[in-house]
Amino acid sequence: MVRQCQLLGVSRSSLYYQPIAPSGEEMTLLKLMDQQYLRTPFYGSRRMKAYLQTQGYTVNRKRVQRLMRQLGLQAIYPKPKLSESHPEHQIYPYLLRGVDIVSVNQVWSTDITYLPVFRGHFYLVAIMDWFSRKVLSWRVSNTMDVYFCLAALEEALNKYPIPEIFNSDQGSQFTAHAFTDCLKQARVNISMDGRGRCHDNIFIERLWRSVKWELIYLKAFEDGQHLSQEVKNWFHWYNRQRPHQLLG
Structure with missing residues (x-):
């Protein structure tokens, strides 16, 4: 087994790893955060932590940050380098500013x-x-x-x-x-x-x-x-x- 793992370039710990489904509490936290973000997209990890605590969940900011990354949530406010573009991908300009949308398939x-x-x-x-x-x-x-x-x-x-x-x-x-x-x-x-x-x-x-x-x-x-x-x-x-x- 060791030799097979070496040939495939994988570790034995990866081979034997069994994924664990998220707990019921974690799924509830994810749902609450996703719902709250729709209402307040300007909430960062600090405010989201405070919100979850008001709902009766004892969470720290590090856990909230991890769950927000998992959900793809990011607070909306002016800041530099909000997202990093792929270095090999072209970014195109926004063409819809001031454009009147008057027909389907426009x-x-x-x-x-x-x-x-x-x-x-x-x-x-x-x-x-x-x-x-x-x-x-x-x-x-x-x-x-x-x-x-x-x-x-x-x-x-x-x-x-x-x-x-x-x-x-x-x-x-x-x-x-x-x-x-x-x-x-x-x-x-x-x-x-x-x-x-x-x-x-x-x-x-x-x-x-x-x-x-x-x-x-x-x-x-x-x-x-x-x-x-x-x-x-x-x-x-x-x-x-x-x-x-x-x-x-």
Whole structure:
């Protein structure tokens, strides 16, 4: 066994390691933090620790920081170097400042959010039309790689007319060559939010609030398959039946 591990370049401790599911308390903390962040995205680890303590949980700041990293939460306030870009990925300018959105397929946007389940978590990517607010495609994944984002993009490009502008944040999934090359081949203008400017992509941020408050926080999901089916049903209802006040 030692020789086999040497040949494969892995340690024996890694070979025998058995992953442990997060405890019930930790899943509750993750859910509470995710809910509170939707209400107060300016909360950092200090305020989030204070909030959890008011809910009866004895936590220290180090644990809160770890859980916030796991959720991908970062307090919104002006600061230098909010996010580091991949050195080999090009960052594109924001093209939507002052632009009137007057028709479907004029602007599409995308983003990724975190979804908790009973024993673990998943990530959801969605592509939305800014004018109609329709969710054009989506994917659920247990990893934050570029491929599930690319699959959602390819589906949207195959099902709908090509948009004029495609907007995203500067996340490594959306700056990856595979993702931007797909847009370039379709001759779509690429737009990216400024660092730390969550309101540049406000419509899809509002979508995440709806998904979580109207679906995720109301049900207990057993696994990724159950989650995907419920997300599919919700998006079908969202696109076809849910009223949008702004659109009449």
